[in-house]
Amino acid sequence: MKIAFLTPEYPHPKTGNSGGLGTSIKNLAIALLEQGVSVRVLVYRQKEDALFEDNGIVIQQIKNIKFKGLSWFLTSKKIEKIINTLHSNKEINVVEAPDWTGITSFIKPDKCPIVIRLHGSDTYFCHLDNRPVKWQNKFHEKRALQKADSLLSVSQFTADKTNEVFGLNKKFTIIPNLIDANLFKANENLQIEKSILYFGSLIRKKGLLELPLIFNKVIEKNPNAKLVLVGKDVPDIISGNSSTWKMMKELFSNEALKNVQYLQSVPYTEIKEKIQKATVCVFPSFAEAFPVSWLEAMAMEKPIVASNIGWAKEMIDEGENGFLVHPTNHDVFAERIVLLF
Incomplete structure (x- = not known):
């Protein structure tokens, strides 16, 4: 063939x-x-x-x-x-x-x-x-x-x-998307940082304008929490703003923004290490099909808090291998993160 x-x-x-x-x-x-x-x-x-x-x-x-x-x-x-x-x-x-x-x-x-x-x-x-x-x-x-x-x-x-x-x-x-799980095996010798990781494009449809509001509530309950963002900064189609990251910064509280680290895009070969170091991965997306990033985080046995829309229920069993919450439900989304953190 x-x-x-x-x-x-x-x-x-x-x-x-x-x-x-x-x-x-x-x-x-x-x-x-x-x-x-x-x-x-x-x-x-x-x-x-x-x-x-x-x-x-x-x-x-x-x-x-x-x-x-x-x-x-x-x-x-x-x-x-x-x-x-x-x-x-x-x-x-x-x-x-x-x-x-x-x-x-x-x-x-x-x-x-x-x-x-x-x-x-x-x-x-x-x-x-x-x-x-x-x-x-x-x-x-x-x-x-x-x-x-x-x-x-x-x-x-x-x-x-x-x-x-x-x-x-x-x-x-x-036919769902797939990954080679052997490439995303957890390294038990690598030290885990107390951090919350999002990796993917910084774009409205992936819930990145909800994430600051969610993290603000996480900081209220855990002032030492750290949010790490990895991905390309994308212009916002709806507002015409040239940078979603700039829009996000305006939504973080002063206390929360101090604990945010934006690494921009990194080579795909380095994503594994970023996932490994995280405590929990978050994906508050409004629009996906069957996201590979979720599979990569799951393959590395990372706790996940993700959107509960449509496709998500074909990937994650609520309460078993992750938590599913609507992206606009900031209180519950933050509670689930704190629970896993």
Whole structure:
């Protein structure tokens, strides 16, 4: 079997920054290689057309075509041509693409089947985040789903919500995200700091404007508590503010802000150590599909306090391997953190 993954991101220095989508693809690619499956990753939105290997995974960088008003269409056709060539040369059997922005809406290979896996479309996330979606994105995302040869989803919640927001009645095979648990084993010799860790993008949809209000209440009960933030600072779409971190700082009490450490982005290889050192991990998100970051924290046997929305109940059993609380319920969220801290 020869599988190609089409994606706008992949975690490698040559391909730029990557979030959960790219990480989940790499994790799956590694597991497939171990099963004897050939894997190629087609990464678009790149600065150049290039080819290299990442520990057996073939990475093909695709530079977008820039032409006012036609960039999307022309880039899609460029990708289509690449897929046709790879398939006719018997280098790939199938292409898996994400639902995000519907990149495959106008990609129609001659013979190679297209499978779409739901990681969360822009329409899906806008719905969960209670903000308007660009009509172009919704159009392309719906068209891509309608044209796909097969459909997968990382969670049942994401599948059901996707059908709802697009007015569809599609059947999805549920295949959750995965990680290599061997890479996230707890190191008993590493000293644990008394700290609360959040790792991921600093963005409204992940509850980062709720976290300061939650931590303020934690500080009231435990003045020595420390909050560590790891992740990229993202502009806020709703307010137009260029920095979510600046917005967060205004929400912390003076006492709480003194105990906050923002490390910004760190290499993926260092995330494990940050998780290991933490006492508890927190994820007050409003919009996810099946977050890899939660899996990584759970694999390292860290106590978790997370959002109780939809997808979360497919990952965590309340009171057994974590606590689930709505992000706006600051009092209870803080109480659960203090209990574990």
